[in-house]
Amino acid sequence: MNHLNRLLSYFGIILLAIMSVSCISTAENCPPSIPVNITAAEQYAQDESLPFRFPLDDLRNNFVTDAANFADYGRTTRGFEYHAAEDIHKPAGTQLYAIADGKISFSGPMGGYGWLIIIDHPQANLYSLYGHLSPSRWRLESGQVKKGDLIAYLGDSDENGGTKESPLRTHLHLGVRAGQRSDYPARGEWRWMAGWIKPCPQDLGWLQPSIVITNQEIPPGGFQEPDASFVENWGVELLFSAIYVFGAVCMLIFGTRKDKPYLLLLSGGVLFAAGWFFYTTGWKMSFFLFGLAVMLVVIGVFLLVRRYTNFYRPQA
Numbered sequence: 001m002n003h004l005n006r007l008l009s010y011f012g013i014i015l016l017a018i019m020s021v022s023c024i025s026t027a028e029n030c031p032p033s034i035p036v037n038i039t040a041a042e043q044y045a046q047d048e049s050l051p052f053r054f055p056l057d058d059l060r061n062n063f064v065t066d067a068a069n070f071a072d073y074g075r076t077t078r079g080f081e082y083h084a085a086e087d088i089h090k091p092a093g094t095q096l097y098a099i100a101d102g103k104i105s106f107s108g109p110m111g112g113y114g115w116l117i118i119i120d121h122p123q124a125n126l127y128s129l130y131g132h133l134s135p136s137r138w139r140l141e142s143g144q145v146k147k148g149d150l151i152a153y154l155g156d157s158d159e160n161g162g163t164k165e166s167p168l169r170t171h172l173h174l175g176v177r178a179g180q181r182s183d184y185p186a187r188g189e190w191r192w193m194a195g196w197i198k199p200c201p202q203d204l205g206w207l208q209p210s211i212v213i214t215n216q217e218i219p220p221g222g223f224q225e226p227d228a229s230f231v232e233n234w235g236v237e238l239l240f241s242a243i244y245v246f247g248a249v250c251m252l253i254f255g256t257r258k259d260k261p262y263l264l265l266l267s268g269g270v271l272f273a274a275g276w277f278f279y280t281t282g283w284k285m286s287f288f289l290f291g292l293a294v295m296l297v298v299i300g301v302f303l304l305v306r307r308y309t310n311f312y313r314p315q316a
Contacts, residue, residue: 030082030200033069036210044213045097045148051123052213053147055097055130055174056090070208071201081196084206085129085175092156092170093137098145099128099213105181107141110193113173114160115139117151118192120180125222126212127181129193131173132160176212178205178223186283188236190228241285244274248292256299261307264300268293 044053068074072083102121110116113131117139120127133139134155145151154160154170162168173195177184184192189199197204205226212223231238248271255264275289 030071030073031202033071033086033208034211036214038210038214040214044216048147050216051147051218052100052216053097054210054213055099055128056088056094056172057097059088070206070210074196076196078196079198081198082201084194084197084201084204085131085173086209087171087173089169089171090154092134092154092160094154094170094172095150096130096133096152096154096172098147098149098151099176099209100124100126100147101145102128103144104140104142104151106192107139109135112161112168113193113195114155114162115152116193118181119145119151120182122180123222124218125179125224126207127177127179127192128209129173129175129177131175131193131195132168132171135159174209176207176209178207179225182284183225185234185237186278187240188234190233191236237283237285240278240283241288244271244285244289244292248296252296252299255296256303259303259307261300261303264296264303268296268300271296 038054038059041054041059042057044050045057068083068085068087070083070086073080074083075081098119100119100121101123102119104117105120105127106116106118108116110131115133115135117130117133118127119130130152132155133152136155136159137153139152140149154172157167157170158164160168160170175194177192181192184190186192189197190204194201194204194206203226207223248267251264251267254260255267271289271293275286275293277286278289279286
């Protein structure tokens with residue numbers, strides 16, 4: 001019991017530390033979206049010497065028209081938030097291209113965004129994010145890409161994050177951010193997948209995509225990520241990690257002291273399932289959970305073997 005009380009105390013300290021430093025305040029004066037001149041969009045796509053291009057063709061009549069601009073402020077299901085990307089309306093099936101050379105770091109289903117693709121561009125220290133794509137059409141799922149490579153198609157209104165009952169108007173959700181996807185967590189305001197967020201997008205490294213593309217400039221050393229403490233950035237994942245570690249340690253102590261191998265095996269299975277879920281959604285903590293699951297299963301098997309070995313051992 002003393003060990004358990006000590007664990008509870010440590011766990012409470014961890015929670016307080018995370019909660020105290022991981023809060024991010026909303027910026028009072030968030031810079032608005034800047035109008036851009038896209039008349040040279042086709043030239044960007046054709047000129048191989050330029051680092052960037054727009055991800056869609058023929059933007060003259062479709063670029064950010066009655067759609068969400070970068071840093072727009074509006075009400076969502078979570079309250080008032082900022083838009084961390086630019087929306088471009090185009091018909092379903094429209095071809096989508098990589099904005100620059102890079103490597104696909106994520107390609108998969110993402111809830112309300114249909115199919116999502118993220119490309120890291122290490123030469124510029126950027127990553128680009130393409131949401132509301134079609135899961136039923138051809139798309140790239142891994143590998144290196146060159147600027148202008150076809151990577152996917154825009155999704156129909158019932159598969160791009162919408163449903164037949166609640167269709168979503170077909171459009172591209174285009175985000176650009178300083179850093180690489182692995183520099184950011186999968187949950188929290190600093191998450192690598194962000195549509196609408198409470199902090200000002202620029203404070204978290206999000207950039208206005210049309211400005212990055214039209215400027216055609218890469219700063220020396222690439223675009224710089226915002227300064228943030230480790231706990232501020234990874235606080236939510238640390239919190240979940242602490243919860244699962246606490247649960248695993250409690251099960252380990254209780255299961256070994258009370259000789260409950262089946263409880264350890266069950267706990268290991270639950271941890272493995274949780275780890276797999278987090279792995280599919282991009283959480284780095286998933287590998288740690290896999291390790292804890294293996295440890296619980298191994299100890300559970302050991303206790304089970306010991307129990308049956310002692311049971312069948314001949315009595316002297």
